[in-house]
Amino acid sequence: MATTLLKIEELINGADMLRNLTVPELVEEAIQNGEGVLTKDGALSVSTGAFTGRSPKDKFVVQDEVSNNLVDWGKVNQPIAEEKFSALLDKVLDHLEKKDKLYYLEASAGADEHYTLPVRAITEYAWHSLFAKQLFLREWPTKGAFDPFTVIYAPSYKADPAVDGTNSETFILVSFAKRTILIGGTEYGGEIKKSIFSVMNFLLPEQNVLSMHCSANVNDANETALFFGLSGTGKTTLSADPERHLIGDDEHGWSPDGVFNIEGGCYAKTINLSRENEPQIYDAIRFGSLIENVVLNEDRTPDYKNISLTENTRAAYPIEFIDNAMLPSRAGHPNTIVFLTADAYGVLPPISKLTKEQAMYHFLSGYTSKLAGTERGVTEPQATFSTCFGSPFLPLAPERYADMLGKLIEEHDVDVYLVNTGWTGGAYGEGSRMKLAYTRAMVNAAVNGQLRDVETMKHDIFNVEIPVAIEGVPSDVLNPRDTWNDPARYDVEAKALAMKFKENFTRFTKASESVIAAGPLVI
Structure with a gap:
C-alpha cells in the first residue's frame, strides 16, 4: 500500500x-x-448523467x-x-x-x-x-x-x-x-x-462531539435552533429565515463549546424554487454557484418546475451567498430542536412538544413519507424511517448518537418539537399540504421560546403534547383529528401509523425502557 x-x-x-x-x-x-454551461444569472449548470442521486x-x-x-x-x-x-x-x-x-x-x-x-x-x-x-x-x-x-x-x-x-x-x-x-x-x-x-x-x-444531519440558525441574542429532517420535509427552507442567521443547512457538530457547521456551503433542492417562497436560496444561485440537472429555457433561465431529468434537482453555493449567514459558522448551545417530518398519512399533529425520552425515540425513528410517483413502484404513501434523520451516513451504532443527543438535551435544558410539514385533513390525495405560513408561524413560536410554558393537550395515540393555541395558526389545525371529515377513520389511520413506528423500533435492541415507552401508545 x-x-x-x-x-x-x-x-x-x-x-x-x-x-x-x-x-x-x-x-x-x-x-x-x-x-x-452558464445560466442567465451566471450559475454553472451541469448534468450528472445516469445518476441523479446518491x-x-x-x-x-x-x-x-x-x-x-x-x-x-x-x-x-x-x-x-x-x-x-x-x-x-x-x-x-x-x-x-x-x-x-x-x-x-x-x-x-x-x-x-x-x-x-x-x-x-x-x-x-x-x-x-x-x-x-x-x-x-x-x-x-x-x-x-x-x-x-x-x-x-x-x-x-x-x-x-x-x-x-x-x-x-x-x-x-x-x-x-x-x-x-x-x-x-x-x-x-x-x-x-x-x-x-x-x-x-x-x-x-x-x-465527545455529536455529529448531526441537520440545519442550524441563530438569532441576535445567540439563541440557536437545530432543524432535523429528511429530504422534502422543509429543513433547508425553514432554516433559511431572514430574521435569523444561517449557521448551515445540512451538517453540524455539537461540541462542549456549542454548535459548528461542518461545511462551507449549502446544497439545496430546487424543485419548484421561487423567489417568492424561498428568496434567500433563489438569490444565492448566481456566478460561483452550481445547479445540477435543472432544465434551462431557451434564454438560459432555469425552469425549476421541470422535473424531466429528476425531482432531485439541486443547487450548490457557498454559505456567504446567503446574506444573513453566520460567519464563522459557529454558535452557542441550542435552545431549541425541531424534528421535521412530512407525514403523507395526515395523522401526525402539525407541532407537538417532546420530552427528552420522546426526542430520543423520534431521533432514532427518523420518520417521514415517500409519496406516490416519486419512485418506481410507489403507488401510495409509504412510511420511511431513517435513523437519526441520516441513516446512510452513520458508521457507528445509532444508539450511540441518540444517547449523546439525550445527554446534551438534558444538560442544556433544550426544548424539542416534532413538526409535521406534510398533510392535514386526510392523507395525500385527499387532504391538503400544511400551509407553509402556518408551519412558519409554529416554528417561529417554537424557536423564539413562546411555546415553552403554553397549555397543551395530550394526543392519546402518539403520546405527545400538542399546544392548544399558537398565534397565526387556526386552533382547529393544531389537533389533526379535528381536520378530518371522518374522525373515526382518522383513528384507524393514526393507529396504523403508530404501529409502523412500534414495528420499526423493535430493531433498537440497545434502547432503554424509558425511551421505548416514550413512543406511541397502541397495541
Whole structure:
C-alpha cells in the first residue's frame, strides 16, 4: 500500500494536475471541457448523467484495524476487504494518470478549529472540484484536529463487480485506516459531500462531539435552533429565515463549546424554487454557484418546475451567498430542536412538544413519507424511517448518537418539537399540504421560546403534547383529528401509523425502557 500512497502523491504533484484553481478558473475549465454551461444569472449548470442521486447500495467501508470493532456493519455500512480496496485504488490511479489534466483542491470540514478535518480532493472533472470548493470550507487548516482525508473521484472509471467485489460498476469506498475515499462510476456531486460527512460521523463522536444531519440558525441574542429532517420535509427552507442567521443547512457538530457547521456551503433542492417562497436560496444561485440537472429555457433561465431529468434537482453555493449567514459558522448551545417530518398519512399533529425520552425515540425513528410517483413502484404513501434523520451516513451504532443527543438535551435544558410539514385533513390525495405560513408561524413560536410554558393537550395515540393555541395558526389545525371529515377513520389511520413506528423500533435492541415507552401508545 505504501507504493500506492506514493502514486497518489506523484499524481498530485504531476505536471497534468491543476492545483487549487480559483472559482472563475474552475468555471472556465468546466465550460471549455464541455461539462456545463452558464445560466442567465451566471450559475454553472451541469448534468450528472445516469445518476441523479446518491447510490447507497454501492457504498462500502473498508474492514480494517481501525473500522473493524467500531463500525455498525450491515446494509448501510457494507464491508469490503482491504485487498479489494487496494487493488481497485491502484487501477483507478492508473486510469487517472492517463488523463490530460486533473484537478486538485485543498479544503477542510468543521468550522471549529478544534475539530477540523483537512480534505484533499483529486477530481477528473472541473465541476466536481468547484462543487468541493463551494461545499467545504475553503481554507486548508494550519493545524487540523485530524490527519487529512483524500477524496479520489474518477467518474469515467467503472468497476468490474466480479473482480472488484462491488455491487455494480459504481463504487464509493471509504478507508479509515488509509484515510482515503474512492469514488467512481457516477457523476453525482453529492457523493463527495456525503462521504466526508460519513467520515466526520465516525471521527467526531470519538472526540465527545455529536455529529448531526441537520440545519442550524441563530438569532441576535445567540439563541440557536437545530432543524432535523429528511429530504422534502422543509429543513433547508425553514432554516433559511431572514430574521435569523444561517449557521448551515445540512451538517453540524455539537461540541462542549456549542454548535459548528461542518461545511462551507449549502446544497439545496430546487424543485419548484421561487423567489417568492424561498428568496434567500433563489438569490444565492448566481456566478460561483452550481445547479445540477435543472432544465434551462431557451434564454438560459432555469425552469425549476421541470422535473424531466429528476425531482432531485439541486443547487450548490457557498454559505456567504446567503446574506444573513453566520460567519464563522459557529454558535452557542441550542435552545431549541425541531424534528421535521412530512407525514403523507395526515395523522401526525402539525407541532407537538417532546420530552427528552420522546426526542430520543423520534431521533432514532427518523420518520417521514415517500409519496406516490416519486419512485418506481410507489403507488401510495409509504412510511420511511431513517435513523437519526441520516441513516446512510452513520458508521457507528445509532444508539450511540441518540444517547449523546439525550445527554446534551438534558444538560442544556433544550426544548424539542416534532413538526409535521406534510398533510392535514386526510392523507395525500385527499387532504391538503400544511400551509407553509402556518408551519412558519409554529416554528417561529417554537424557536423564539413562546411555546415553552403554553397549555397543551395530550394526543392519546402518539403520546405527545400538542399546544392548544399558537398565534397565526387556526386552533382547529393544531389537533389533526379535528381536520378530518371522518374522525373515526382518522383513528384507524393514526393507529396504523403508530404501529409502523412500534414495528420499526423493535430493531433498537440497545434502547432503554424509558425511551421505548416514550413512543406511541397502541397495541
